[in-house]
Amino acid sequence: xxxxxxxxxxxxxxxxxxxxxxxxxxxxxxxxxxxxxxxxxxxxxxxxxxxxxxxxxxxxxxxxxxxxxxxxxxxxxxxxxxxxxxxxxxxxxxxxxxxxxxxxxxxxxxxxxxxxxxxxxxxxxxxxxxxxxxxxxxxxxxxxxxxxxxxxxxxxxxxxxxxxxxxxxxxxxxxxxxxxxxxxxxxxxxxxxxxx
Amino acid sequence: xxxxxxxxxxxxxxxxxxxxxxxxxxxxxxxxxxxxxxxxxxxxxxxxxxxxxxxxxxxxxxxxxxxxxxxxxxxxxxxxxxxxxxxxxxxxxxxxxxxxxxxxxxxxxxxxxxxxxxxxxxxxxxxxxxxxxxxxxxxxxxxxxxxxxxxxxxxxxxxxxxxxxxxxxxxxxxxxxxxxxxxxxxxxxxxxxxxx
Numbered sequence: 001x002x003x004x005x006x007x008x009x010x011x012x013x014x015x016x017x018x019x020x021x022x023x024x025x026x027x028x029x030x031x032x033x034x035x036x037x038x039x040x041x042x043x044x045x046x047x048x049x050x051x052x053x054x055x056x057x058x059x060x061x062x063x064x065x066x067x068x069x070x071x072x073x074x075x076x077x078x079x080x081x082x083x084x085x086x087x088x089x090x091x092x093x094x095x096x097x098x099x100x101x102x103x104x105x106x107x108x109x110x111x112x113x114x115x116x117x118x119x120x121x122x123x124x125x126x127x128x129x130x131x132x133x134x135x136x137x138x139x140x141x142x143x144x145x146x147x148x149x150x151x152x153x154x155x156x157x158x159x160x161x162x163x164x165x166x167x168x169x170x171x172x173x174x175x176x177x178x179x180x181x182x183x184x185x186x187x188x189x190x191x192x193x194x195x196x
Numbered sequence: 197x198x199x200x201x202x203x204x205x206x207x208x209x210x211x212x213x214x215x216x217x218x219x220x221x222x223x224x225x226x227x228x229x230x231x232x233x234x235x236x237x238x239x240x241x242x243x244x245x246x247x248x249x250x251x252x253x254x255x256x257x258x259x260x261x262x263x264x265x266x267x268x269x270x271x272x273x274x275x276x277x278x279x280x281x282x283x284x285x286x287x288x289x290x291x292x293x294x295x296x297x298x299x300x301x302x303x304x305x306x307x308x309x310x311x312x313x314x315x316x317x318x319x320x321x322x323x324x325x326x327x328x329x330x331x332x333x334x335x336x337x338x339x340x341x342x343x344x345x346x347x348x349x350x351x352x353x354x355x356x357x358x359x360x361x362x363x364x365x366x367x368x369x370x371x372x373x374x375x376x377x378x379x380x381x382x383x384x385x386x387x388x389x390x391x392x
Contacts, residue, residue: 119382122390155391163379164387176382183359183379186315186372191360194318195351 010106011121012151206302207317208347267301
């Protein structure tokens with residue numbers, strides 16, 4: 001059994017990463033999306049181990065000390081992170097794993113795991129990104145301007161990305177992501193045993 | 197306009213390269229299959245520039261002298277080769293190009309064009325390959341044994357292949373090849389202009 005492939009799916013806030021993954025995941029076998037850990041309170045309907053692993057602050061900090069996160073960050077007083085153990089377990093079973101994480105975390109994981117394929121999902125244009133952020137209706141003009149400025153910074157890290165997927169249509173973007181995963185499964189170094 | 201990608205599709209005789217490409221080509225845009233040149237006589241129904249470029253021996257040898265082939269070989273008294281010019285013209289237009297060639301030629305092109313993606317199409321097993329060669333009904337037992345021995349040698353060059361596609365079902369193999377081509381189109385270095 002050959003080890004699964006690791007994919008990091010990232011992109012600016014508002015690019016539609018979650019929507020694209022929601023379209024892709026049910027249509028592919030042997031593929032898992034990692035579950036993040038957080039210290040924030042569960043919202044109504046959120047389940048531990050499904051939406052997030054909900055941890056106490058001391059538990060989260062103990063895991064940081066034991067170096068058990070692929071990446072973590074603090075945001076508005078709460079921790080968010082990707083526990084390494086469940087990811088490794090899936091990979092060892094031969095399952096492919098997608099991490100859907102913020103750009104900063106993505107770049108950290110890419111350094112630790114250079115074999116991971118880093119996919120950057122973007123909206124068709126900056127004008128479109130602004131429109132998407134505004135149409136959420138939940139964020140102030142100032143927050144939106146901050147998010148746009150951050151996206152510009154994230155675009156500048158492009159030399160570290162392996163793939164760029166433009167989310168102009170969800171189906172097309174999901175199909176491109178599917179191709180990236182399927183092509184990785186065809187890589188000669190993973191199928192070399194078929195030649196023996 | 198970014199330059200097209202070059203793909204080399206090869207594999208042992210009997211693996212079904214032609215069938216897989218026949219399934220794939222009509223379903224993808226911006227993709228061309230290169231036309232080989234040969235000095236053998238056209239068979240009934242074969243068209244110059246479609247099935248092959250039919251050349252005289254002196255013309256073919258003059259092209260060899262001018263280094264105008266990506267690869268060529270002599271086989272049973274006739275030359276076969278891949279002219280570089282039409283391939284380059286397509287790539288410059290931004291079209292992706294597939295070369296469907298024998299393994300020896302594939303390895304030569306991969307050395308000249310290391311950016312080319314080399315895809316090795318194989319049957320599910322050696323037993324299956326033998327069956328396929330036999331079911332053609334056109335070749336002697338001796339020829340079939342020679343082809344099988346050659347396939348074993350070709351399998352040994354595996355460290356030069358980028359992808360391995362198993363042709364157990366034509367649709368599945370064509371879909372894998374499609375994914376390899378689509379993933380190459382998503383490569384960050386080809387889409388970097390989208391981030392500017």
